[in-house]
Amino acid sequence: MSTLIEVVTEIDAAVDVVFDLELDMDVHAASLAASGETATTSTGRRRVALGDEVTFRARHFGVVWRMTSRITAYEPPRRFVDEQVRGPFRALRHEHVFDDLGPGRTRMTDRMTVTAPFGPLGILVTRMLLAPHLRRLLKRRSAHVKRLAESRT
Template sequence: MTSRITAYEPPRHFTDEQVRGPFRALRHEPVFDDLGGGRTRMTDRMTVSAPLGPVGFLVTRVLLAPYLRRLLQQRAAHIKHLAEAADVLVWPDRER
């Protein structure tokens, strides 16, 4: 699968979209919200459209959607782990 960043507005969000791959369309938008106090919430938004008409729709709903949901949850947990481990870094605009 090949994707392209189609929108980029740091530090708030970016959008990547499939340009070649198995789906008719795939769009992924991680959105980052500053909650204050050095906390950030990341919300993943993903839209998938499968090929093959009604069969593709059924496969997407039954198999693909739960798989992608788990994948995004695992990815978010990994990002959270890395971000919390990086707390020893000194960020220029961050008070200690």
């Protein structure tokens, strides 16, 4: 059983600016600095593209987590998808969608689908603990991207 988490953020910046910030792993890590998050790309570049892998490392709930995701869809500046290839979940798929709302305005939508390991217990833990935590992380990251994007206009 999968759990869907969706966060929508409206940003006063052009869609290409927001898209580029979302692909920048230094921006990603800075947005989640409170958890000590790092993001290391398979290419050594900070900006990811189709096929690239990123290994995230962070401390959540007092435990150090490591997850590697691959960019599996890439449609600049409208959409990209990253999916877990190694990590704590049975599956994790994160779709990033960018809608142009007119001159200098973007709607950024994060759709994260998480499938927990460990059967019914994993489902319960995901719904009660992990999904709310992941939603807070997505909101924190979105607010950071919004601040950066709007400061560039």
